Amino acid sequence: MNNKLATPLTEVGDRDLTTATAWVETPLQFLSVLEAHHSGGFAQRCEVVPRQGAGALATTVAEIERMGPPPNLTVLPAREQPHGSRTDNRAWFIGDAFSGQVQRSLLRASRQHCVIVDDGLATLHLLRLLVRPHPVPLVRARVPATASRKALGLITSLRLRSAAREGRLTVFTVLPLPEELARGAERRGINVVQHDFAWLRSQPDLGAPPERRVLLGAAMVNDGLIHADRYLEWVASHAAAEPVVYYPHRREDERTLGPLRQMPGVRIVHDGLPVEMGLRALTAEHRVVSLPSTAVTSLRVLLGARGVRIDAVDVPHDWWTPLASPALRAHLSTFVSDPTGSAGGEIASVGDTAPSGGAIDNDH
CATH class of the missing domain: 3.40.50 (Rossmann fold)
Known part of the structure; x- marks a missing residue:
């Protein structure tokens, strides 16, 4: 696995490097977006839209606001669904690529650079589906999917595989990939970027618990x-x-x-x-x-x-x-x-x- 840093801005190409947008639904997704923005590899500014009604996410957002987020990152008011997906070529941070809301937004997108950030075990599941020889629907593991959800998941798979071929798909993760999966991602054109919580490690801590x-x-x-x-x-x-x-x-x-x-x-x-x-x-x-x-x-x-x-x-x-x-x-x-x-x-x-x-x- 190539533990490379995020693609430098000078290598992103002719994309709009001014502002990236992010849709986050869990604390880990939000934390991953902070680290991706801090890496400096995607855009000069980032606007984050949290999902409305997610209690743990709201708590995390409040704590990050108290700490002070990375420079040039703004947290917008929470919404029930992704902020109307842009049709230009800005970077878009996504946590849950299996979400129906996210998949429908991808249908309206044009040539965005999609950056998948960590969402627990689902991140590896997504990669395993994307590197298969033939496109398969992107649907959640262990969750029965209707015919319409499978159709939407298949279209999403085709969109993301196309983005990978054109160099517009990045997975930004803290997870070490099994060697076979890393090779498959490279063959598919997926840019895998690993990080080590550089921004979080630079922040003051909250004190350790007394229990060992x-x-x-x-x-x-x-x-x-x-x-x-x-x-x-x-x-x-x-x-x-x-x-x-x-x-x-x-x-x-x-x-x-x-x-x-x-x-x-x-x-x-x-x-x-x-x-x-x-x-x-x-x-x-x-x-x-x-x-x-x-x-x-x-x-x-x-x-x-x-x-x-x-x-x-x-x-x-x-x-x-x-x-x-x-x-x-x-x-x-x-x-x-x-x-x-x-x-x-x-x-x-x-x-x-x-x-x-x-x-x-x-x-x-």
Whole structure:
């Protein structure tokens, strides 16, 4: 994988470099747009439109406004749908290319430079679909799609593949791509740009939690993929070893949060911020444990140089429900090992509750 920086402005060609626009629906998408703009590789200014009604996103926007966003980036009032898609050739930042609203906006677009930013596991799913030999509909994994949605997804696939051939498609990501996927993206003409949270790392932190052990919550119970009792037993085993601070996934519900509020040794933090923001002050005294998620990778990139242990847990077979297909299980397992080979983390077994000083140490 070529860990290159964003394409310099002087190489973007004859596009309008004045202002890029962005439509964001989640905290991670917003944070990724901030990093893309900060890289200086896409436009001199950026206007960000948040999706209306997304509580966690509104909290993140408010915190970024308090911190002060990167220069020449403006957050516009929230809207229910993408700001009328432009038909000129400005850059357009997109988080969720599987969104029907985004796909319909792409139909109205002309020759925009599309920049796909991270949206959790969906980013890799999107790339895998785009590099296939023949176009396939861009529809969400595990979600049944109607004939009309498949038709819209197929047209979107054709549009993005055309943009890639013309050098107008970039994926801006913190995720390391498997070598085969990286080669496929290169053959397709997709410009993959990796980043390391340069802007976020330059910002003052919020202070580290007093607990040395940090658990990242998962939405897999809410999604029906794993059994709640197994998951809660796992959290309890960590809390029995030492006090833990628990950062819920934004899609967790009362099936996990209700019992966790009553669990001894567990302090739940509901700050509404992406963990990359909320945990950026962690030190080498801390240990982060998580089930497979993109947060494992992003925190390793963000905190690895500080010596923070980021451990990912491989989900045991008896945790899974019938809704978790073998393909999904295999896909999630790619977020367990540390592909960089750095000291940023190891694979932790579910039963491992070694203290923070031990050798073990986890889409928010």
